[in-house]
Amino acid sequence: MWAFLGSDCMFFGSLIATYLVYKNRSLSGPLPVDVFSIPTTSVSTFVLLMSSMSMVLAYAALRRNRMKTFRIWLASTALMGMTFLAFQVFEFHAFANHEVVVDCTAPIGELTALEQSVAADCEPGQHEIEKQVGLTPRTNLFGSTFFTLTGFHGAHVTLGVVWLLSMFFLSFKKGAVTPEKELNLDLAALYWHFVDIVWIIIFTVVYLFGVFPGF
Amino acid sequence: MTQESQVIQHESAHPTPGTYFKVAMALSAITAIEVAVFYLEFVRHAIIPILVLLSGAKFILVCMYYMHLKFDDRIFSTMFVAGLVTASGVVMALMALFRFFA
Amino acid sequence: MTTVPFAIPRPTHPTGVWSWITTIDHKKIGVLYGVTAFVLFIIGGLEALLMRIQLAGPNQDIVSPEVFNQLFTMHGTTMIFLAVMPLSAAFFNFVIPLQIGARDVAFPRLNAFSYWTFLGGAILLNSSWFLGGATNAGWFGYAPLTSTAQNPGNGIDFWIISLQVLGVASLAAAFNFIVTIVNMRAPGMSFMRMPLFTWMTFITAILLVLAFPVITVALIELYFDRTFGMNFFNVATGGDPVLWQHLFWVFGHPEVYILILPAMGIVSEILPTFAKKPLFGYSTVVLAGAIIAFMGWMVWSHHMFTVGLGPIPTAVFTLTTMAIAVPTGIKIFNWMATIWGGSMEYKAPLLFALGFIALFTIGGISGIMHAMASSDAQQQDTYFIVAHIHYVLFGGAIVAVVGGIYYWFPKITGRMYNEAIGKLNFWVMFVGMNLVFFPMHFLGLDGMPRRIYTYDANMGWSLWNGVSTLGALVLGLSFLIFIYNIVTSWRNGEAADGDPWDGRTLEWSMSSPPPEYNFAEIPTVYDRDAWWAEKRGQVHHGVPVGGGSGEEEHSIHMPQPSYWPIVVSIGLVIAGFGLVYHGTYFAVAAFGVLIGMIGVYAWSFEPVNDPE
Numbered sequence: 001m002w003a004f005l006g007s008d009c010m011f012f013g014s015l016i017a018t019y020l021v022y023k024n025r026s027l028s029g030p031l032p033v034d035v036f037s038i039p040t041t042s043v044s045t046f047v048l049l050m051s052s053m054s055m056v057l058a059y060a061a062l063r064r065n066r067m068k069t070f071r072i073w074l075a076s077t078a079l080m081g082m083t084f085l086a087f088q089v090f091e092f093h094a095f096a097n098h099e100v101v102v103d104c105t106a107p108i109g110e111l112t113a114l115e116q117s118v119a120a121d122c123e124p125g126q127h128e129i130e131k132q133v134g135l136t137p138r139t140n141l142f143g144s145t146f147f148t149l150t151g152f153h154g155a156h157v158t159l160g161v162v163w164l165l166s167m168f169f170l171s172f173k174k175g176a177v178t179p180e181k182e183l184n185l186d187l188a189a190l191y192w193h194f195v196d197i198v199w200i201i202i203f204t205v206v207y208l209f210g211v212f213p214g215f
Numbered sequence: 216m217t218q219e220s221q222v223i224q225h226e227s228a229h230p231t232p233g234t235y236f237k238v239a240m241a242l243s244a245i246t247a248i249e250v251a252v253f254y255l256e257f258v259r260h261a262i263i264p265i266l267v268l269l270s271g272a273k274f275i276l277v278c279m280y281y282m283h284l285k286f287d288d289r290i291f292s293t294m295f296v297a298g299l300v301t302a303s304g305v306v307m308a309l310m311a312l313f314r315f316f317a
Numbered sequence: 318m319t320t321v322p323f324a325i326p327r328p329t330h331p332t333g334v335w336s337w338i339t340t341i342d343h344k345k346i347g348v349l350y351g352v353t354a355f356v357l358f359i360i361g362g363l364e365a366l367l368m369r370i371q372l373a374g375p376n377q378d379i380v381s382p383e384v385f386n387q388l389f390t391m392h393g394t395t396m397i398f399l400a401v402m403p404l405s406a407a408f409f410n411f412v413i414p415l416q417i418g419a420r421d422v423a424f425p426r427l428n429a430f431s432y433w434t435f436l437g438g439a440i441l442l443n444s445s446w447f448l449g450g451a452t453n454a455g456w457f458g459y460a461p462l463t464s465t466a467q468n469p470g471n472g473i474d475f476w477i478i479s480l481q482v483l484g485v486a487s488l489a490a491a492f493n494f495i496v497t498i499v500n501m502r503a504p505g506m507s508f509m510r511m512p513l514f515t516w517m518t519f520i521t522a523i524l525l526v527l528a529f530p531v532i533t534v535a536l537i538e539l540y541f542d543r544t545f546g547m548n549f550f551n552v553a554t555g556g557d558p559v560l561w562q563h564l565f566w567v568f569g570h571p572e573v574y575i576l577i578l579p580a581m582g583i584v585s586e587i588l589p590t591f592a593k594k595p596l597f598g599y600s601t602v603v604l605a606g607a608i609i610a611f612m613g614w615m616v617w618s619h620h621m622f623t624v625g626l627g628p629i630p631t632a633v634f635t636l637t638t639m640a641i642a643v644p645t646g647i648k649i650f651n652w653m654a655t656i657w658g659g660s661m662e663y664k665a666p667l668l669f670a671l672g673f674i675a676l677f678t679i680g681g682i683s684g685i686m687h688a689m690a691s692s693d694a695q696q697q698d699t700y701f702i703v704a705h706i707h708y709v710l711f712g713g714a715i716v717a718v719v720g721g722i723y724y725w726f727p728k729i730t731g732r733m734y735n736e737a738i739g740k741l742n743f744w745v746m747f748v749g750m751n752l753v754f755f756p757m758h759f760l761g762l763d764g765m766p767r768r769i770y771t772y773d774a775n776m777g778w779s780l781w782n783g784v785s786t787l788g789a790l791v792l793g794l795s796f797l798i799f800i801y802n803i804v805t806s807w808r809n810g811e812a813a814d815g816d817p818w819d820g821r822t823l824e825w826s827m828s829s830p831p832p833e834y835n836f837a838e839i840p841t842v843y844d845r846d847a848w849w850a851e852k853r854g855q856v857h858h859g860v861p862v863g864g865g866s867g868e869e870e871h872s873i874h875m876p877q878p879s880y881w882p883i884v885v886s887i888g889l890v891i892a893g894f895g896l897v898y899h900g901t902y903f904a905v906a907a908f909g910v911l912i913g914m915i916g917v918y919a920w921s922f923e924p925v926n927d928p929e
């Protein structure tokens with residue numbers, strides 16, 4: 001399993017490298033500053049971090065053969081994973097339908113690049129302009145790299161949820177999930193934590209650095 | 216990944232749920248600080264190193280405690296660290312090659 | 318193990334086709350790997366022969382330029398991913414458990430899955446010949462040649478998806494061998510007592526595990542560009558084709574070591590056996606292998622010197638590339654010191670091993686020549702590179718693999734090959750190999766570009782091209798000899814005893830062919846060259862140290878055959894076809910994934926079937 005995780009490091013490493021190499025190379029918007037909402041993503045990050053905690057608690061409960069506690073923690077881990085995924089779906093959806101409202105009278109210097117390009121369409125005398133500038137994987141380099149990177153992370157989470165749920169349902173069958181077979185759960189847990197630490201990196205490198213001006 | 220590999224050696228020294236909980240608290244605290252730092256005007260120019268350090272700390276906490284790397288056989292940690300180091304090396308090298316830092 | 322209601326009992330087919338389809342015995346899987354990869358090697362060889370015939374003289378028109386492009390691309394892809402890698406995998410499978418004193422690999426069913434997935438990937442790739450034309454952008458598929466604008470057919474898609482499928486097979490095998498080598502060694506076999514072939518397999522597996530994800534990502538990005546119109550390598554939206562080159566070679570250079578390290582391991586087994594001396598500088602050879610693997614990550618841009626990376630990267634990559642030749646040289650000197658003063662028995666395997674040293678060294682020297690960025694500017698994309706890669710890959714990997722086949726043939730089949738024909742085989746191959754590839758050095762320095770489908774008489778390239786094609790025919794002949802020798806000896810060769818070479822490692826301590834369970838009793842290892850020490854009755858140096866946990870069982874339990882590995886592989890291949898044709902065919906892909914999922918669940922719930 002450790003070897004698999006080492007391998008997965010290279011997988012995400014390559015995706016992150018692509019993202020970073022292409023950072024600031026998109027020829028058109030929207031860019032991270034335009035679409036990211038740090039508070040929302042902070043919440044989903046928090047949820048994922050907490051799911052790691054409930055995962056270890058599930059593991060500890062299994063080792064002590066407290067099956068009920070084990071199931072509760074396991075189910076809540078999977079549930080938090082699904083919450084995280086729901087956030088992600090919501091976020092992708094929001095990005096794809098991103099809208100900007102620009103004050104046509106504002107001085108050009110105060111507008112972001114994207115707002116400037118929208119403001120260029122202002123009719124003389126118009127006060128405000130509203131336009132949909134969605135971000136999809138095809139829009140620009142940022143879209144392609146961002147959705148691929150976070151999408152594959154989401155796919156990893158999905159796989160993890162399926163795995164955890166399988167173990168959850170299996171645990172009702174006598175003798176299928178027992179303290180002696182804790183190794184099986186341990187592997188799932190390792191995978192889960194790994195997906196979590198990958199998100200720690202993505203959150204910092206993609207989201208926080210993404211909106212920071214000049215980086 | 217199945218029963219066929221029961222030979223994988225296993226260690227005994229495991230931390231308690233209490234430790235796990237403390238680690239979780241530390242993780243949440245760090246995330247909160249990260250987001251807070253982000254909105255603080257006066258640390259603007261130092262923000263990148265601060266964020267790198269903080270998320271590095273989170274990373275290590277999860278690896279060491281949750282993934283019990285701290286309590287595992289050396290050969291496994293070597294394997295994982297090899298992946299990690301190679302990946303970071305390649306990412307850094309590619310960024311340098313594409314003049315990211317220039 | 319409890320039985321699950323819907324679990325199907327495990328198959329029990331001692332013989333016949335089903336026994337091969339459901340087998341999870343590492344020895345049988347090794348043979349499957351070997352035979353399949355050899356057939357694919359012959360296909361790749363025929364592709365090469367066609368190209369050589371086309372190039373035999375100037376202005377020939379035997380194949381069209383379009384077909385020529387497909388030929389060289391498929392030749393390269395086939396030889397690397399479908400021939401050399403799986404031939405190495407055949408040896409891993411057959412030899413590793415025997416060498417480390419185990420009854421099987423760590424995950425026998427995963428092992429079967431690797432094989433079937435490899436076969437599926439091979440079929441997927443080659444089916445493109447008949448489904449609208451094979452890939453034609455070179456084995457490294459440089460962007461933007463692979464874009465939909467340049468390459469609207471689905472040859473590229475077949476290439477992308479089959480490489481992904483093959484990647485799954487290789488990764489599964491690599492994990493399996495890492496765990497096997499870490500956990501299943503016989504008691505007493507510490508890391509520094511492992512046979513060299515095991516060591517090189519271990520290093521190769523680690524390289525595989527780290528290198529393949531990179532190409533996976535690059536291929537995913539390319540696939541997304543082609544299928545969903547994303548922008549990764551699309552210049553019009555700011556994408557950079559050079560990124561493809563970087564990602565490809567970040568994988569590509571470690572990949573060449575994945576190809577050569579197993580061959581080095583084979584040679585390091587053959588030489589001591591026939592020189593009757595221990596390998597000179599065991600720990601140095603191991604260390605050199607590890608250093609090569611490590612440094613293999615720091616040289617990739619030497620494939621891109623002419624891209625114009627700027628003076629600093631060029632200088633750095635020149636230096637690292639030159640440095641990586643040092644551990645390689647160390648190995649060569651160690652091999653020479655091993656045979657120095659040995660009581661040599663010039664049997665066929667030894668001839669191949671010696672041939673390897675000579676030919677590989679020539680390839681290493683031309684490598685150093687284009688490690689120098691300034692001279693590489695002249696050599697890049699010429700036949701000089703073609704000469705280099707074939708000295709290292711044919712003269713290196715293939716020659717060592719053929720030697721390995723002769724070496725382990727008695728163990729695998731329980732019969733001896735014909736020694737005289739084996740020696741003849743070596744000499745024909747050696748002469749043919751040099752006839753084909755040595756003139757390519759001259760052609761390259763004369764400026765002949767690689768991958769051209771024809772040339773004009775006044776270029777002055779006709780003579781050496783003619784010689785090279787003649788050599789290709791000789792080389793073809795050598796493989797006919799090889800096949801003849803293998804087939805007739807397998808049928809009615811002399812019976813071989815367990816230890817025909819007076820061998821040094823554990824695989825020679827059992828009967829030939831080995832019993833299904835390999836070791837009736839798991840041996841305890843006290844020394845390097847464990848079997849040699851055992852035979853010579855050397856004093857056991859103290860207690861066995863380190864090593865894996867081994868298996869302390871008293872009765873022998875062998876895992877039983879299984880249907881599910883092949884089911885999961887079939888699901889994967891169906892999914893692959895769906896992805897190639899995309900659009901509405903994604904439904905087919907989903908169906909394939911479904912089959913795969915069912916297979917995985919059935920696999921996990923399979924009863925062990927043990928009458929315990």
Ligand code: HEM
Pocket residue numbers: 457573574576577619620638639641642645680681682683684685687688689693696697698702705706709710713714
């Ligand atoms: C002494 C060690 C070696 C050195 C210094 C070396 C150096 C190089 C360099 C600089 C190139 C790029 C040439 C160009 O495209 O202009 C190259 C190409 C290549 N090398 Fe090596 N090499 C070495 C050993 C090997 C080995 C052991 C293998 C494989 C078993 C190998 C396989 C290849 C292949 C396949 C290519 C060509 C890739 C392509 O363009 O299609 N090399 N080598």
Ligand SMILES: [Cu+2]
Pocket residue numbers: 569570573616617619620
């Ligand atoms: Cu290279």
